Amino acid sequence: MKKLIYLILLGFLISSSFAQKKISKLHSKQNLECSTCHACEIPTKTNPCLALCPREKGNVTAHKVGDAPEVFEINNIQGEKDIYGSVNFLHKAHAEMSEMGEGCTACHHYNPPGEIVKCSNCHETDRNKVDIQMPDLKSAYHRQCMDCHSKWEEESKCENCHTLNDNYKSAISPTEIVKVYKLVEHPATKVYETGECKRGKVATFHHNDHIELFGLECVDCHQDESCQSCHNQKLDFKKTVDGSNHSRCVSCHDTENKNQCAKCHTDKETKPFNHFANTGFDINKYHSKNTCNSCHTKKGSYKGLNSQCQSCHTWDEENFNHTITGLKLDENHIDNSCSDCHEDEDGNLSYKKPLCTNCHDEDEGFVVPKNLPGKKVK
Template sequence: MLKIKFLGIITIASLAILLSASVRGEDNPEQEMKEFKMDCLECHTCPNPVMTDPCLKTCPSMTWQKNVSKHGVAEAPDSMLLDKLVDQYGPVHFNHKVHAQMSGMNKGCETCHHYSPPGHIPPCSKCHGGEANPANLGQPSLKGAYHRQCLCCHREWSHDTKCVLCHNPIDSKFMQVGGKDSTDIMGISHPLITVPEKKVFFTPYKNGPVVTFYHQQHIDLFGLRCVDCHKKENCNFCHDLEKPAALVKTQEQVHAICSGCHVNDRCEKCHSGEEKPSFTHNATGWKLSKEHTQLSCRACHPTGKKIARLDTACKSCHAGWNPTNFAHATVTGLQLDETHAQLECDNCHDNMQFDAKVACANCHDDGRSPGSTPPGKFIKLSQR
């Protein structure tokens, strides 16, 4: 009987403790967190969380890789000043715009920023204060958060963590003659990248192991920009001082780039048994005149990336052209004399083929040519 009474007392006491905890945790949750000096809304999205509906916030660091950013570069400032180390270094002039454009080639804003809901983006200082909280290492101080973000990337591609790489030193010993900071990298453009004239690739393709790529010609003649071929390449694609950068693309990657323009071309367009000569317009069967050599390819081939073969008749490009209004001198550089100016075009140009050799023998039997006996005088063409 005593044993039963004792068990009953224990049971009642346990229930009292549980009820007390329940009341303290649900009805008055502030009491539980007073010793930590935390506001409920630091972790909960509602003012009165309960066990059945705690309405907990999602930790940003757990979701920043899973959520698509609702924000864009246009919402952010171009640059900003970040903190400063008193008596040693000035603030960091952080070029946000350059970093944002570069991260756009990689993962976007979430490369640096954790997830923020739509609307006003809270400043970092909203959650990251001036002092670190030893009880919560996952929430560093503002200075710690800045350094954690910057060093994670800069440590990977430059392996250098000197303060002077980002902070302008106040001490004059860091300054050069003229007041320029010897370690300042702000405002310095990337060194000029030398564009190769051509690159020769040796491939395992048996029927044509050699591919000659005229890099400079693709820029000058076809108007290609760097980003037309070099996509999703950020700083650490090239910069890693401790190991060679993986600059060699796979065959699939190279073909994916080239096929943007050469999708309908056969393999031998690029592949051969030896190096190919560079492109000249003579290879098309239509040698360019002096006037046409001053034009860009797009002046005659304006549509799409693929250069299409054109009709070589003058009227195909020059609307309203006819022999009577053609200014022979200003176009060709040859001012016809009085005799030749009265002739029809096909007297000298057989079948109106203006790109063919002039047929002086139609009228002259002394073997003359426009070079030896010009049918007029040559004039200097104005540059346009």
Template sequence: MKAHLKIFIFFLILSQFLITSFAQNHSQMKFDCSLCHACETPTKSDPCLITCPCDEMMTVHIPPVRSPKIITMHKLNVNQNLYEPVLFSHRVHAEMSEMSGGCGMCHHYNPSGNVVPCSNCHQINRNRTDISKPDLKAAYHRQCIDCHMQWSDDFSCTSCHELNESGRTAFEEKEIKEERVHPEIEVPEKLIYQTPDQKKSLVTFYHSDHTNYFDFECIDCHQEESCTSCHLKNELKSEQKISMRLKHKSCSQCHYTDEKSDCTKCHIKEIAKPFNHKRRTSFELKSYHMELSCIRCHESKSVFTGLSSNCANCHSGWNLETFDHKVTGLMLDEMHADVECIDCHPGEDFSTVPSCEDCHDEKTYPDDKPGILKN
């Protein structure tokens, strides 16, 4: 009983010492106390903590192309006689991190300004009194191994640490890793999902339409996804049920998927046909519009709404006198080059099919064309 009491008292004293030590240390940090505390003078008994504001401390947002390709991690010299410095392929990780949290995955709690090295907060010395955060070695290994263990078959020491006796120097290894890029991800044309309901309806997602026509980037849909979304080797697939809202999260950013929506727009009994502008909107895209991405006209990646078919709504800078008809895909022949536009397009309505009968007997468009169609 006395032994247990002594152990309890020891840990009680130790915990109070650590709390006091941590409070003294973190009070010197360059953060405003109001980020974490709701009152001016927090105490041990009443720290008046607010919701963790860690998101406000993540200030690193640098495009991967501006980040270093390789970072040499040489500050841990504990086993310098055994291992070469670790060369971290920073840019490859930065490029893929956009879909899973961005720079903040690693650069957490970074004050505004320059990117600070990990050693500014994580001590190199393992003999420390503040155990509220890991030392530098532990931070490095936790950051790397936690992720790689989920998908990599090789997470032994030598998978990252080149042995000195290997004969390959850190300089040679750096040249190899600087040229390393993530393999090109194969983009599917379409994905077909079978819903588990009684009707066994299908949802057809045309991936190519969203990337080619809507000008989407991967990050527009693929958010909060880790490497294991594609690299599933050591992680079992979760059987946890997903809420209806989460299932539709990616789609609902642009498509209405609330309770009042018509589910049969997406959930049908057969594989859906790809998007066809004429069938969907009654406005046929000719050669001059076919190559444009949707946002060139609709101007937003959100829900698209109907647009006027009047050319002047988008093309306000043109006039009838200088208009070059061949940009429409039809080069007028000599007979029609000098004809007034309204002779074929009454009322300057350029959205309707022109009529030939007013001027020509036994000639109709498009069987008879007033010029040459461009390929």
């Protein structure tokens, strides 16, 4: 009997400790300052004396960008006249972009710990309301969108997000649904003039390489930026880089190390990255389809690797299939051990140039590549 009581007590303890980890729905039990929401010292149910939406103090802790729904249909606002159709808001795309800027709080400006607060929880749908301080739902949505969009869109064209309902369509109305955005054009190569620097007048930045070759995500370099630094194509990109020019590079490049300066700061514009030219290791032959990270596995580190195959590849004589090198060994050679051919004069394994002379007499004309120990394959 005693054991049973202990068991029940234990179970109760465990369950209660789990319950504590869950965020309480009672906001008074959350880790919040009362003054964040209440204007007076002792709020009551009848007089909660709610402060105006504390834009600055909001925080979103509930979920990651990836968990957010991909598209929201916004159809909960309606004016006197039903001019426009609903809007499909690409929530996920915006959430991902927001990681380069203010984050979720850019839009979700008030969200104490707990569930995500919907816009309509605070903003009334009825425009003809008593409270004139807080914008109604329609205004809140539009301000949220237009705050950013108007910074690079020359005209505030409603049709960029909305489709006109039939009654309001004219001959020139677009029939296609929703032309929401202009795709941002990535700059290919940027050449920055670094007037103040002693060494190197220019710094060439190959934007394309960083995306396509090095596989970086936008957010890896672009942080704490405004939407228009990318979207406003009219904006001179040079001007968007502030005094701390290295801020975007520093997460990968060691800008403090003075020996590294010359890598970017040069007298002339440099060519795009080429593995052979820059490092001496030609990847065009066998490794052209690899991404950087498949060899340079340590994130953010691209230090020189051992060029010996075995430093990456775990082949041994038993499981190695010579065909992947482009040479299918014929039956006379297939059972040879690696060192029979790939051995340099000092007797070390070397995969650069096979030595045929171990078995064949060069004088008799057995010279590679004239006489191959097999068939070339692609």
